[in-house]
Amino acid sequence: MKNSSQVMEELMDYSNVVFRFCLGFVRNPWDAEELMQETYLRALKNIHTLRDMKRKKEWLFRIARNTCLNMVKRRKMYDLRLREMDVQRENPDSPERQMIHSEQHLRFKDSVQNLPTKLKDVFLLKEYGLLTCGEIASALRIKEGTVMSRLNRARETILEHMKEQL
Amino acid sequence: MTKNPKDDASQIADCVKKDTQAAFDILSEKELRIRLEKRMEHELRNRPPQGLFRLKWSWAFAGALTFFLLVTIPLFILKDSAGEHKAHTAIKNFLQGTPGVQSLKEWRELNRMVLSVKREAEPSFIRQMRRSYDQTQREGLTTPSVVLDQTGKDSGGDSDTSEKLGRMIRERSIYRFLSKYSKHFEEEKNG
Numbered sequence: 001m002k003n004s005s006q007v008m009e010e011l012m013d014y015s016n017v018v019f020r021f022c023l024g025f026v027r028n029p030w031d032a033e034e035l036m037q038e039t040y041l042r043a044l045k046n047i048h049t050l051r052d053m054k055r056k057k058e059w060l061f062r063i064a065r066n067t068c069l070n071m072v073k074r075r076k077m078y079d080l081r082l083r084e085m086d087v088q089r090e091n092p093d094s095p096e097r098q099m100i101h102s103e104q105h106l107r108f109k110d111s112v113q114n115l116p117t118k119l120k121d122v123f124l125l126k127e128y129g130l131l132t133c134g135e136i137a138s139a140l141r142i143k144e145g146t147v148m149s150r151l152n153r154a155r156e157t158i159l160e161h162m163k164e165q166l
Numbered sequence: 167m168t169k170n171p172k173d174d175a176s177q178i179a180d181c182v183k184k185d186t187q188a189a190f191d192i193l194s195e196k197e198l199r200i201r202l203e204k205r206m207e208h209e210l211r212n213r214p215p216q217g218l219f220r221l222k223w224s225w226a227f228a229g230a231l232t233f234f235l236l237v238t239i240p241l242f243i244l245k246d247s248a249g250e251h252k253a254h255t256a257i258k259n260f261l262q263g264t265p266g267v268q269s270l271k272e273w274r275e276l277n278r279m280v281l282s283v284k285r286e287a288e289p290s291f292i293r294q295m296r297r298s299y300d301q302t303q304r305e306g307l308t309t310p311s312v313v314l315d316q317t318g319k320d321s322g323g324d325s326d327t328s329e330k331l332g333r334m335i336r337e338r339s340i341y342r343f344l345s346k347y348s349k350h351f352e353e354e355k356n357g
Contacts, residue, residue: 008206023185023186029188029192032189037201041209104181105184
């Protein structure tokens with residue numbers, strides 16, 4: 001039986017995908033990093049609730065999803081604009097920052113933000129979290145068929161929304 | 167015209183790729199990992215100690231039960247055996263020193279003295295009556311019992327005995343009257 005520190009070390013290997021997943025919920029990488037760290041702190045606090053070691057990845061993503069939903073709801077990312085202004089002040093001409101503030105990027109982000117929660121969960125876990133349909137089904141406790149249908153609906157909705165904004 | 171789902175998926179995958187790429191260009195994977203590890207270490211160092219309330223309910227219950235068995239019950243036993251006596255003597259000592267109790271004691275002594283003086287000051291004829299009554303009672307006990315008629319005379323026995331008995335009855339009624347009177351007198355005098 002592994003102890004909690006060993007399990008945490010194994011979970012740390014998923015930090016990049018957790019960061020990607022959190023990035024889908026917010027508009028900039030700084031907020032995503034904060035959410036990722038919060039996710040790991042919660043995981044550390046609740047490590048004793050992890051029973052099935054084979055499904056630790058799904059368990060971690062479930063925590064990440066709940067953390068993101070709570071944080072976004074609570075804070076409404078009030079400091080988002082301030083941070084963006086800081087970034088522009090620091091180095092407004094860098095290509096990465098130009099990418100973040102490009103029209104197409106903002107349209108895409110808006111479309112993802114406007115998705116219903118059920119579709120957004122599946123979409124972000126698949127596209128940003130790089131989870132398989134089986135893993136998503138396990139993390140969200142739904143059937144694989146439901147995952148696939150929600151994923152298709154999410155993609156269609158995003159594309160429609162993006163076209164509408166053009 | 168039908169939509170090709172593969173095109174949709176690839177279009178979205180492109181957007182996601184650009185988004186994540188831009189984010190990782192700003193915050194590199196290494197930096198992210200290092201900062202995460204630092205924060206985790208900091209949190210682990212500053213973690214508060216696990217109190218009783220953080221334990222599982224079964225452990226908390228077991229702890230409370232052990233405390234009860236080892237501390238509370240022995241305290242109860244000690245109190246039953248020695249505590250009561252100790253408390254009693256402590257209260258007694260405390261009360262003995264108080265002025266109220268002292269004055270009560272003095273008052274009792276004074277009362278006793280007054281009563282004895284009163285008894286001494288009792289009228290001499292009452293005292294004599296009491297003495298003679300006691301004597302006649304003692305004598306009466308030794309003499310045989312006699313049946314008297316309504317006037318107090320012997321229906322047909324020894325004349326000395328009947329006289330004696332008649333005197334006894336009279337003395338007794340006088341004594342009763344006098345003692346009752348003296349009591350009444352004393353009460354009036356005392357108010």
